[in-house]
Amino acid sequence: MAERPADPSGAAGGYPGAPLEESSVADLPADERLPRQSRLARPLDALVRGVGPVLLALVAGGILLLALGRNPVIFYANIYQGGITQEAWQDSAMRMAPLLLIAGGLIVVFRANIWNLGYQGQFLLAGAMIAGFGPRMETRLPYWLTLTLLFMIAGVVGASWTVIPALLKAYYQVNEIITTLMMSFIGISVANILIKGPFQDFSSNVPQTSVLPVSGMLPNIPHTRIHVGILVALGTILIVHYVLTRTSFGLRLQVLGASPRAAVHAGVGVKRLIITAFLISGALVGMAAAAEVLGIEGYVRADWNPAFGDAVIPFVFLARLNALAVIPFVGFYSILAIGGEYATQQAQLPTDFLLVIVGLILLFMTVTEYVGRKRALGSSYLTPGLAHALRRRTENA
Amino acid sequence: MHELLKQAVLTALISGGLVAGVPLMFTSLGEMISERAGVLNIGLEGMMLFGAYAGFIGAYYGHSSWLGYGTGIAGGTFIALFMVVFCVWLGLDQIVVGIALTIGAEGATSTLDGAQFSTTRPRLGSFPTVSVPGLSRIPVLGASLFSQPLLVYLGFALVALVAWIFRFTNVGLNLRAAGEKPEALDAAGVSVFATRSWAALSAGALAGLGGAYLSVIGAGVFVPFMTHGQGFMGIVLAMLARGRPFWVIIGSFLFGMSLSITTALQLAGIDIPIDYVNMLPFVAVILALIIFARRSYLPPALALPYVRGSR
Numbered sequence: 001m002a003e004r005p006a007d008p009s010g011a012a013g014g015y016p017g018a019p020l021e022e023s024s025v026a027d028l029p030a031d032e033r034l035p036r037q038s039r040l041a042r043p044l045d046a047l048v049r050g051v052g053p054v055l056l057a058l059v060a061g062g063i064l065l066l067a068l069g070r071n072p073v074i075f076y077a078n079i080y081q082g083g084i085t086q087e088a089w090q091d092s093a094m095r096m097a098p099l100l101l102i103a104g105g106l107i108v109v110f111r112a113n114i115w116n117l118g119y120q121g122q123f124l125l126a127g128a129m130i131a132g133f134g135p136r137m138e139t140r141l142p143y144w145l146t147l148t149l150l151f152m153i154a155g156v157v158g159a160s161w162t163v164i165p166a167l168l169k170a171y172y173q174v175n176e177i178i179t180t181l182m183m184s185f186i187g188i189s190v191a192n193i194l195i196k197g198p199f200q201d202f203s204s205n206v207p208q209t210s211v212l213p214v215s216g217m218l219p220n221i222p223h224t225r226i227h228v229g230i231l232v233a234l235g236t237i238l239i240v241h242y243v244l245t246r247t248s249f250g251l252r253l254q255v256l257g258a259s260p261r262a263a264v265h266a267g268v269g270v271k272r273l274i275i276t277a278f279l280i281s282g283a284l285v286g287m288a289a290a291a292e293v294l295g296i297e298g299y300v301r302a303d304w305n306p307a308f309g310d311a312v313i314p315f316v317f318l319a320r321l322n323a324l325a326v327i328p329f330v331g332f333y334s335i336l337a338i339g340g341e342y343a344t345q346q347a348q349l350p351t352d353f354l355l356v357i358v359g360l361i362l363l364f365m366t367v368t369e370y371v372g373r374k375r376a377l378g379s380s381y382l383t384p385g386l387a388h389a390l391r392r393r394t395e396n397a
Numbered sequence: 398m399h400e401l402l403k404q405a406v407l408t409a410l411i412s413g414g415l416v417a418g419v420p421l422m423f424t425s426l427g428e429m430i431s432e433r434a435g436v437l438n439i440g441l442e443g444m445m446l447f448g449a450y451a452g453f454i455g456a457y458y459g460h461s462s463w464l465g466y467g468t469g470i471a472g473g474t475f476i477a478l479f480m481v482v483f484c485v486w487l488g489l490d491q492i493v494v495g496i497a498l499t500i501g502a503e504g505a506t507s508t509l510d511g512a513q514f515s516t517t518r519p520r521l522g523s524f525p526t527v528s529v530p531g532l533s534r535i536p537v538l539g540a541s542l543f544s545q546p547l548l549v550y551l552g553f554a555l556v557a558l559v560a561w562i563f564r565f566t567n568v569g570l571n572l573r574a575a576g577e578k579p580e581a582l583d584a585a586g587v588s589v590f591a592t593r594s595w596a597a598l599s600a601g602a603l604a605g606l607g608g609a610y611l612s613v614i615g616a617g618v619f620v621p622f623m624t625h626g627q628g629f630m631g632i633v634l635a636m637l638a639r640g641r642p643f644w645v646i647i648g649s650f651l652f653g654m655s656l657s658i659t660t661a662l663q664l665a666g667i668d669i670p671i672d673y674v675n676m677l678p679f680v681a682v683i684l685a686l687i688i689f690a691r692r693s694y695l696p697p698a699l700a701l702p703y704v705r706g707s708r
Contacts, residue, residue, distance in 0.1 A: 068512055115492065164683060174686055177439065177492065178633050182679045182686070185626045189676035196670060310500050317493065350515075352507035352621065359501025363479070366489040366497070 045372075050318045050325075053368050054332070057360035064356065070347045078346050083339025090225045094296060095334040097229035098123075098288035102309050103326045104233075104240040105158075105284030106316045109277050111244060113257035114169070116281045118180030119309030121187020122161045124300075126154040126286035127293045128191035131209040131300035132199030134293070138216040147218065151232075151290045158286020159279040161187050166278035170271040176278075188305065195302045207302040218295045229291035234327070236284065241323035253277060285309070311337065311354070314361040406661045413657025414650050416615060419549055420445070420607035420624075422649035425631035425638070426556055427603030429645060432635050433563070434596030435576035435698040439495025440480055442628025443502030444601045445608035448473035450506040452609025453521070453619035462524040465613040466548060466606055473605015476502055477598050485593045488702030499628070507621035514619075521617040546614055548606075553646065560642040572596055573640075579703040589703045604628065625675065633682050637689065652678045 062072030083092050102119060109116045130150045137146045165179035201210040218227040244250035256263040256273055263270050288308065293300060315329035340354045347353075424445050431438045438444075451472025456465025476498055483489045524546060563569035574582040575592040583589050611627070612619045630652065638644035655677040662669055 068508070117496075164687070168686060175636075178629070178636065179683065179686060181626070181629045182633065182682050185629075185679040186676050186683065189672045189679075192672040193670065193676075196672065313496060313500075348512075348515075350507050350511035350621070352504045352511070355500050355504025356508060357504075359497045359499075359504060362493060362497030362500070363483070366483060366493055367487075370487050370489055 046320070049365075049368050049372055050320075050329070053314075053318065053361050053364035056364040056368075057357050060360050060364070061353075061357045065347070068349070070349070075343050075347055078343035079336060079339030081339065082342025083335035083337075087225070088338060088342075089335075092331070092334040092338045093226050093230055095338055096330050097227070097233040097291040097295060098306075098308050099312050099330045099334060100230075100233040100237050100327065101284050101288035101291060102312045103316050103319075103330055104237050104323060105281040105288070106309070106312060107321050107323050107326065108240060108244070108253070108284070109281040110316060111250075111257050111321050112253040112273070112277045113260075114274060114277055114281075115177045116162060116165075116180050116278060116285075117177055118161065118165065118182075118184035118187065118282075119285045120305060120307065121184030121191075122158040122282050122285040123289045123309060124191040124305060125161055125187040125194075126157040127289035127297075127300050127304075128194045128199065128209070129157045130154050130290050131212075131293050131297070132194060134212050134216065135210040138212065143216070146216070147294065150294060151287055154286040154290035155283035156286070158284070158289070159282040161286075162278040162282035163275075166275045169278075170274040191300075192302050195300060201299075209299045211299040212294070214298075217298055218291075227291075227295035229295035232287075233291060236287070237323050237327060240284075244323060249276075307355075311358050314358055314365060317365060318361070405664050409664055410654055410657055410661040413661065414654030415545065415549065416653065417656040418649035418651075418653025419552055420611040420615065421627050421631055421634065421652050422552055422556070422645055423607030423610065424604045424628060425634035425645050425649065426559060426642060427600035427607075428631045429635040429638060429640065429642060430559065430572065430603075431593075431596045431600035432632075432699060433576045433640055434572045434593050435579065435701065435703070436480065436484060436593050436597045436600070437491050437495070437699050438477075438480065438597065438600050438604075438632065439492055440476060440498030440502075441495075441600065441604050441631055442624055442626065443495075443499035444473040444476040444604040445611070445624045445628040445631070446499075446506050446622070447476045447502045448605025448608030449612040449623055450510060450608075450619050451475075451605065453612040455609075456521055456524075456613045457519060462546065462548075462613050466609050469605045469609020469613070470602045471605065473601040473603070473608060474598055475601075477601020477604075480601065481594045481597050484702065485590055485597060488704060491702075503622060506619070510619055510621055518618070521613060523617070524614060548610060548614075556642045556646055563640070563642065575703075576698050579698050583703075583705060589705075593703070604631070607631075626679070630678060630682065633686070637682075637685060651681070655681060 058076070062076070065072040065075050082088055102123070105119070106116065130153055133153060134146070134150055137149065141149070161183055162180070165174075165176045165183055168174035168179050169176040195209055196207045199209045200207055218229050220227055221231070244253065252263070252268045252273055255266055255268060256270060260270060263273075292306070292308075297304075311333060312330070315333055316326060319325035319329050336357070337354060341351055344351050344353050424441060428438055428441055448469040452465040452469030454465075455468025456462055459465065459468075479498055480491075480494060483494045484491045563573065571582060571587050571592050574585075574587075575589050575596070579589045582592065607627075608624060611623065616623065634645060634648040634652070638648060656674060658669075658674055658677070
């Protein structure tokens with residue numbers, strides 16, 4: 001974590017733990033620390049540190065493929081073929097919808113240095129709910145009203161699943177990483193219970209919900225197969241970006257993320273802010289499920305888990321928690337994911353191989369940050385303060 | 398209920414609790430060591446999973462459960478090595494690296510398993526158990542409690558050993574100091590980096606051993622994602638145990654029992670879906686966190702990289 005005193009720029013002396021020679025410099029905010037950087041260098045720097053880890057991970061993934069006896073060139077060519085060429089880019093574009101919404105949800109909390117890692121439970125529970133309610137509502141309510149209500153239901157369900165971690169964090173400083181993960185596993189089970197119980201369609205052989213008729217799903221953008229969920233997602237991302245960068249709410253989140261103590265002194269209602277951030281995050285994750293179920297799936301099987309959230313995490317960081325910058329990253333990953341389904345199938349590997357690449361991107365990202373910090377290239381990828389928050393928490397206990 | 402049936406249910410519950418709880422016991426014991434030393438091991442799930450895969454490979458090709466434990470330990474340690482290099486030596490963010498390791502290990506084990514066994518799906522046979530003379534003849538519980546693989550007894554001994562180390566030895570004091578006030582440890586002339594490295598490596602080894610037990614003894618087969626959150630559960634258990642190793646045994650045993658309720662109830666003719674059972678331990682943990690919210694304890698320097706000379 002990028003807490004200033006712990007800045008390993010002190011390691012520049014050649015061995016870890018070398019005395020900090022520039023401690024006064026290291027205490028300054030990152031931007032003031034770098035008077036030499038030219039106007040051009042900064043975007044270039046951001047680009048290198050955004051794209052660099054991805055390239056490194058792809059190379060390392062290629063080496064792993066070689067070790068498994070697969071041809072990496074063919075593998076990546078298949079990703080291109082299966083993710084972009086012909087009509088495939090439309091599938092990739094559709095995959096962006098849920099990923100962008102999840103990314104938005106994560107950025108909101110990560111900016112405040114809150115870790116909502118319960119996205120899978122929030123996503124699947126919301127997905128199960130709307131897949132269960134959707135077919136029932138459709139026969140009774142008008143089309144647009146149904147879709148709007150379903151999106152709202154998904155948001156409410158997703159948000160509700162963050163309430164316990166939010167309250168525990170706000171009032172008792174319980175580590176939210178733990179509580180959101182625990183709630184996530186509960187959510188996955190509850191989703192399965194619903195699908196195998198009240199929502200099950202017994203006309204099917206496997207436990208699943210009733211299938212929404214095509215007429216009840218999200219409409220397509222004219223002249224494409226792409227559903228309008230992507231527009232909803234892009235619109236939401238723009239709103240998230242506006243709120244985070246142009247409103248006092250966004251500023252308060254950032255202050256909380258930078259230093260909870262400073263937030264208290266600045267008169268920010270920390271408890272309410274934590275709860276609000278959690279609720280927004282959960283709601284966006286829930287809406288992601290709505291976009292996927294109403295746009296593509298039409299129903300939910302038991303044990304369905306696309307694990308979108310895991311895949312989004314590295315790109316949220318690479319975009320430096322900037323909601324606009326996350327769009328191209330998510331676009332890239334959507335191509336990797338859609339093309340990867342084809343490529344892994346051709347290489348006779350499980351689709352989970354893509355998770356290796358995701359993990360590698362995260363690892364290389366931290367390494368790139370380390371090298372970057374060592375060369376004093378710029379600020380870190382996270383707002384400083386989680387470490388600080390942890391320390392404060394135990395002091396209060 | 399019929400007397401004989403009651404016995405069968407009780408036996409299933411207790412022996413099932415033991416079998417299902419042992420992997421968690423090893424894992425959370427490891428996490429306790431590393432947490433106390435100031436390394437928050439979010440990658441524990443990944444280490445456990447990799448240990449489960451490596452353990453299965455070892456036991457499958459070596460035809461020995463002990464070889465499986467060995468490779469499991471090696472597998473968990475291998476993942477922990479990343480944690481040591483990235484988080485302890487380079488001082489990178491423990492949470493991000495931990496998430497990366499978990500996701501990466503999930504993908505890697507699933508890929509390797511799919512590349513090798515996607516068509517064959519081999520299973521392991523059962524491995525010998527050791528009966529404690531005398532005790533294993535106790536009616537009802539004896540057979541289930543005292544007729545276990547040798548590793549289970551060693552596991553209990555290990556918990557006692559760790560408790561003793563923490564309480565009575567300098568090593569234990571160093572470990573605690575590395576989490577409570579690393580500067581003080583450094584000033585006393587002990588390397589914080591070395592202490593934390595060993596702690597993180599032991600966590601990986603123990604998580605790997607727990608994972609190996611899960612695949613080799615528990616399931617007899619490796620299944621992708623088979624740890625199903627037990628690594629995260631280990632973190633919570635270590636947190637709730639507040640540094641007291643014996644609580645780890647109790648917690649793991651309760652966890653195991655709640656998982657084996659299905660089998661026990663099935664014997665009694667009650668059929669509950671697996672999803673309820675999977676959910677139960679997590680609900681219990683959330684309840685425990687709500688009730689003991691103020692009392693869970695984390696060392697002050699947890700998740701903070703140590704940089705010499707910084708304030």
